[in-house]
Amino acid sequence: MKKGINKNNNLIKFLIILGIVICSLSLVAAHQPRITDGDYSLLENAVLIEQPEISQAFYGQLTGKPVYYKITSDKPFKLYVGILIPDISGVQKNFMSVEVTDSAGNSVLFLNGSDYDWKPYFEEFGGDQYLEGPEARKNVTAGTYYIKVFNSNNQGKYSLAVGEIESFPPLESLQAMVLLPILKQQFFEKNIVVFLLQFVGIIIALGTLTVMLSLNLKAKKSEEWLETALKVNPYIKNFYWIGFILTIILWLAHYISNPLNILGIINTLVLVILVIMSYNLNKKFANITMDKLYLKRSVALYVLWWLFVFLTVTVI
Structure with missing residues (x-):
């Protein structure tokens, strides 16, 4: 016994x-999730992205205006940017484009989502379906960079992926578990x-x-x-x-x-x-x-x- x-x-x-x-x-295999909630349609109030080489996913929605993100680095780094949208049955697909510019307004990267062949993508961690758009990477010098997410009518939900180094310290893991239910309801309906x-x-x-x-x-x-x-x-x-x-x-x-x-x-x-x-x-x-x-x-x-x-x- x-x-x-x-x-x-x-x-x-x-x-x-x-x-x-x-x-x-x-x-470890997932992006650190972030929810972009608010008005970030101007460069002056762009969403600040810290540690741009760390893999992060910014979930947001365009409501008539583009959304801006900002990266400031005091050393050269490898810039990675990718764009995804939720693949929800019966919901219109609004394909996104992304442009990265430096502080002088010069174009650094441009991801043209309107001419891209978006592919289905299954995210294993949360078990959600996406359409995966263009991505790009480039070694850049120290400085300030702005990331603009937009489309022709500035409408629709998106997930902006930044960075490729996977990192999930304990606090990030806890935050991810808390945010996932919110994303399930708000982002994936x-x-x-x-x-x-x-x-x-x-x-x-x-x-x-x-x-x-x-x-x-x-x-x-x-x-x-x-x-x-x-x-x-x-x-x-x-x-x-x-x-x-x-x-x-x-x-x-x-x-x-x-x-x-x-x-x-x-x-x-x-x-x-x-x-x-x-x-x-x-x-x-x-x-x-x-x-x-x-x-x-x-x-x-x-x-x-x-x-x-x-x-x-x-x-x-």
Whole structure:
């Protein structure tokens, strides 16, 4: 029996480590996301791009005027610029052009999107579809440069890629995870109904787990609460599994539609760990005592559930 438990614990540890490694690798392969929100239609208030050689993606929208970005460097650097637009079914495609000029107004790079053969591009980290436009790179001297994003009517959404050095320090990784759900809704116009349906099972399962964890925490303080937990847990655990099974079905239905999404793969891995941990705790909760409430495992399961929730929000 102990060997079986140890094997399960080792498997859980292995899956957690594997998930962290995969997550780290996926972040390395992505641009640092930035949201351009505001009026940047004049050179005087251009969006400042720091560390221009670091791979960054600026998500914005033209609303009748061009948008300007500004790079100031005190040393020579390799300038890379690329342009993409979201590939959303049923939405008009507004192809973008990009021009880079120096402080004197001389043209340094020009990406003509109107005459370019835009190609479909699947971004594996967020699992989103783009149309990829022209790109260019050039070694430039120290100085100030302006990047202008525009088209004939200055309308449409775009993603401006700058820099080619992949870098994702911890704070950037956290910021990327926070921004992705916003981009899903604002930039890719994800359906809010699908989003809500996905969370029906999660609400049931996580809500039930919250009640069970609260009861077990109180059971640590008195025999009376312990008896209550022993009586209630067998009943409410059924609701937990109903919510969990519903979560699995809804998630797999979503995942199958986009199996190449790296975050989707990671989230599926988290779901597998949740199944294993839930199965182990399910048997133990029926025989809890004051000395064996399995609080550490319960808290670990609770935290893992919130990780699943966060990744689900990000992917959908």
